[in-house]
Amino acid sequence: MTDSPRPRPFRIGITQDDQRDLQNRLQRARLPDEQEGVAWEQGTSKAYLQDLLAYWCGGYDWPKQEAWLNSHFRQFKLRVGEIDLHYVHHPCDNPDAIPLLMIHGWPGSFMDYHKLIPKLQQKGSLRRSYHIVVPSLPGYGFSSAPSRPGFGAAEIASTLNRLMLALGYNHYVAQGGDWGTLISFLLGTRHSDHCKAIHTLARAFPKLRHPWHVAQLLNHRLPILNKMPITLTQSELKGLNKLDQLQRHEYGYRHIQGTKPQTLGYGLSDSPIGADYNATCASFVSRLTLCL
Numbered sequence: 001m002t003d004s005p006r007p008r009p010f011r012i013g014i015t016q017d018d019q020r021d022l023q024n025r026l027q028r029a030r031l032p033d034e035q036e037g038v039a040w041e042q043g044t045s046k047a048y049l050q051d052l053l054a055y056w057c058g059g060y061d062w063p064k065q066e067a068w069l070n071s072h073f074r075q076f077k078l079r080v081g082e083i084d085l086h087y088v089h090h091p092c093d094n095p096d097a098i099p100l101l102m103i104h105g106w107p108g109s110f111m112d113y114h115k116l117i118p119k120l121q122q123k124g125s126l127r128r129s130y131h132i133v134v135p136s137l138p139g140y141g142f143s144s145a146p147s148r149p150g151f152g153a154a155e156i157a158s159t160l161n162r163l164m165l166a167l168g169y170n171h172y173v174a175q176g177g178d179w180g181t182l183i184s185f186l187l188g189t190r191h192s193d194h195c196k197a198i199h200t201l202a203r204a205f206p207k208l209r210h211p212w213h214v215a216q217l218l219n220h221r222l223p224i225l226n227k228m229p230i231t232l233t234q235s236e237l238k239g240l241n242k243l244d245q246l247q248r249h250e251y252g253y254r255h256i257q258g259t260k261p262q263t264l265g266y267g268l269s270d271s272p273i274g275a276d277y278n279a280t281c282a283s284f285v286s287r288l289t290l291c292l
Contacts, residue, residue, distance in 0.1 A: 006078075007076040007077065007078045007089070007166075007167075008076060008077045008078070009075070009076055010075040010076050010077045010086060010142065011070045011075065012066050012069055012070055012075070012142070013066070014062065014066060019062060022272055023057060025271065025272055026053055026056055026057050026272060026273070027057055029053060029271070029273050031046055031049065031050065031273075032046075034046040049273075053273070069111075072114070073088045073090075073110070073114075073117075074088060074089055074090055075087070075088055075089075075142075076088075076089055077142070078163060078166060080159050080162050080163050080166065081159060081162065082144075082146065082147060082148075083138045083143060083144055083146065083159055084143065084144040085135055085136070085138070085143050085144075085159065085163055086110075086135065086136040086141060086142035086143045087110070087133060087134060087135035087136065087163065088110050088117070088132070088133070088134040088135075089131075089132070089133050089167065090117060090121060090131070090132040091131045091132075092121070092129045092130060092131050092132075094129035096129065097128075097129035097130055097131050098128060098129070098130050098131070098172070098173060099130070099131040099133065099164065099167075099169035099171070099172035099173070100120070100130040100131065100132055100133065100172065100173055100174075100175065101133050101134075101135075101160060101164055101172055101173070101174040101175070101187075101195075102116070102132065102133070102134045102174075102175050102176070102180075103134075103135070103137070103160065103174060103175065103176035103177075103179075103180030103183050103184055104134070104136075104137065104140075104176075104177070104178070104179075104180055105176070105177050105178020105179040105180045105181070106140075106178055106179050108140075108178065109136060109140060109141045110134045110135070110136050110141065112177075113134050117132055117134070120132055131169065133163070133164065133167065133169075133172075135160060135163060137156060137179065137183075138151065138156055138159065153179065153182045153183055153186055154186055154190070156183050157183045157186035157187045157190060157191065158190075158191070160174075160183065160187065161187060161191040161194055161195065164194065164195075165194065169194075170194060171194055171196050172194060172195060172196070173195065173196055173197040173198065173199070174187045174188065174195050174197075174198045174199075175198070175199045175200070176198075176199075176200055176201070177200065177201030177202060178201070178202060180200070180201075181200040181201060181202035184198040184199070184200050185198065185200065212231065215230075215231040216231045216232050218231075219231045219232045219237070220232060220237065220240050226241070
């Protein structure tokens with residue numbers, strides 16, 4: 001499938017029928033029992049979720065949010081290969097501006113950058129100018145999902161590179177966090193003729209061929225040594241130990257998503273609350289509390 005010849009302007013428009021259906025599903029939601037005294041230890045607090053659902057049903061104004069999104073972001077869609085890609089595009093009137101591709105992670109969206117975009121557009125003698133492009137990753141938000149297995153980070157990086165070229169940006173820089181980190185890395189290594197620099201928010205992975213990296217791994221992993229700042233600082237050891245705890249207790253979702261995503265899809269498609277750790281109400285709240 002070839003790329004479409006030109007971008008199509010896009011506006012978010014959730015129908016009244018869909019909004020009413022969502023309200024009905026939320027109001028009829030049946031929450032599971034919760035053991036006494038577990039608080040957040042086994043997942044999202046039931047009491048907290050009940051309060052959040054009450055707000056979602058009675059206090060949240062989606063039409064207002066939809067109008068805000070449409071008024072603040074120049075949104076488009078472009079067919080890139082098999083993906084009908086949604087993206088935000090804010091070009092700059094400065095011909096020397098730097099094309100900047102900003103890539104969100106999971107379970108995020110282009111809204112991850114809603115505070116950063118206007119700051120990057122502010123004009124000033126000491127500020128650089130940017131052509132800003134923020135896509136919705138394939139399968140996220142308003143971008144279509146791949147129709148075949150095997151469409152991974154490398155394919156996403158290729159799709160985003162083709163998007164930038166279609167927009168006339170033969171050379172650009174990329175920034176990303178979470179999944180955006182890996183995608184940015186692939187853009188910088190596999191599409192370096194076009195992607196000239198990257199900035200990532202996640203940690204870099206050590207290379208076993210690098211002696212200093214091996215020394216740092218030993219400092220982190222070996223008993224007793226993992227309490228002593230040798231090749232790592234005390235702050236770095238503390239951060240890595242916290243990451244270890246996170247991986248032991250909070251990463252179960254990664255295994256099931258990586259092995260049986262279709263099974264999860266049935267529940268996610270039917271329920272806006274969701275029992276999964278994906279971008280659903282209960283699960284997103286549970287993940288958010290880990291970061292606070």
